Amino acid sequence: MDFAFLITLFIIGCIGSFLSGMVGIGGSVINYPMLLYIPPLVGVMALSAHEVSGIGAIQVLFSTLGGVLAYRKSGFLHRSLILYMGSSILAGSLLGSYVSHFMPENGMNLVYGLLAIVAVVLMLIPKKGQRADAEEEVTFHKGLAAGIAFVIGSVSGVLGAGGAFILVPVMLSILKIPVRMTIASSLAITFLSAIGASAGKVLTGQVMLLPAVVLMLASLIAAPIGAKVGQKINAVYLQWALAAMITATAVKIWLDLL
Numbered sequence: 469m470d471f472a473f474l475i476t477l478f479i480i481g482c483i484g485s486f487l488s489g490m491v492g493i494g495g496s497v498i499n500y501p502m503l504l505y506i507p508p509l510v511g512v513m514a515l516s517a518h519e520v521s522g523i524g525a526i527q528v529l530f531s532t533l534g535g536v537l538a539y540r541k542s543g544f545l546h547r548s549l550i551l552y553m554g555s556s557i558l559a560g561s562l563l564g565s566y567v568s569h570f571m572p573e574n575g576m577n578l579v580y581g582l583l584a585i586v587a588v589v590l591m592l593i594p595k596k597g598q599r600a601d602a603e604e605e606v607t608f609h610k611g612l613a614a615g616i617a618f619v620i621g622s623v624s625g626v627l628g629a630g631g632a633f634i635l636v637p638v639m640l641s642i643l644k645i646p647v648r649m650t651i652a653s654s655l656a657i658t659f660l661s662a663i664g665a666s667a668g669k670v671l672t673g674q675v676m677l678l679p680a681v682v683l684m685l686a687s688l689i690a691a692p693i694g695a696k697v698g699q700k701i702n703a704v705y706l707q708w709a710l711a712a713m714i715t716a717t718a719v720k721i722w723l724d725l726l
Contacts, residue, residue: 473512474682477523480506481686485531487713488632489538489655489694490701496524496629497587499683500580501717515679517573522674525565525628525665527683532630532659534691536652542699544652546606549613549645554660556614557621557631561661564625565668571626574725579626581725584718587634588711608643616642617657625665628674630658633714651698 484499500520508514515523539545568576616638624631632654639650669675 470512472510473507474678476507476510476512477503477679477682478686481527481683482690485527485534485687485690486694486697488528488531489535489691489696490698490709496528496624496627497584497633497714497717499524499527500627500629501720505720515676517576518568518674519676519679521565521568521576521626521628522669523628523676523680523683525662525669526675526680527687528628528630528658529662529666530684531687531691532632532655532662534688535655535695536659538692538695539652539655539699542652544649545656546645546649546653548610549606549608549643549649549653550656550660552610552614553617553635554657556617557635557657557661558664560618560621560623560664561625561631562621562664562668564622565628565665566625566672568626568628568668569672569674576626577721577725579623581718581721583623583627583634584714584721587637587714588718606645606649608645613643621661621664624661625668628665628669630661630665632658632661655695 480499480502484502487498503515503520503524504517536545571579617635620631620634620638624634635657636650636654639645639654640647645653666675
């Protein structure tokens with residue numbers, strides 16, 4: 469594990485964490501393919517899908533923590549939504565991350581490809597009357613929110629992901645949460661999901677300590693900056709940016725699988 473490899477990881481971590489903080493996702497949708505493809509492309513040590521998912525879980529944990537801290541005084545964090553969805557997604561992600569230990573690498577990439585397709589579809593569905601900001605008290609179906617969160621956590625936990633890249637469009641399209649509140653609250657929910665995912669990956673020996681520390685440092689530096697930038701950008705632009713990133717990564721994964 470040489471210095472060039474660690475520098476490559478740090479740069480990838482900074483890019484992914486900045487973008488994740490800006491659009492309110494944990495970063496795995498961006499970092500998973502970058503960590504899988506960029507290191508061997510530039511001639512440094514290659515990582516397996518299990519290793520990528522393990523260190524990615526740690527990265528998501530700290531990038532979402534940094535993002536939540538940046539949003540803590542914004543007024544966009546919905547406490548009830550975070551409580552119901554966060555507790556369910558924590559349990560689901562712990563289960564999914566543990567089960568991933570028994571899956572082959574192609575199986576994990578297939579999970580990523582399927583989740584990315586669902587996320588892209590949800591992002592492209594027209595959303596009539598969608599609000600950028602809350603003009604009145606925001607309500608939601610608590611049972612539906614908790615059930616959706618558990619399913620998302622179970623599947624995304626396989627990848628060491630917090631699940632925000634599927635959680636965000638679900639919150640927008642199904643639960644009808646305003647865009648800015650979705651972006652902020654999804655960071656907190658994804659942070660809880662990342663706790664479960666990280667625990668499962670550590671318990672099954674899928675986490676490489678030094679690369680995980682490098683990504684952790686990159687996340688703590690870049691995610692708060694991205695979140696601050698995101699608060700100053702039009703919410704509609706943030707949503708389109710998220711859709712574009714998910715689409716690009718989905719195309720790459722499916723080209724490799726097929």
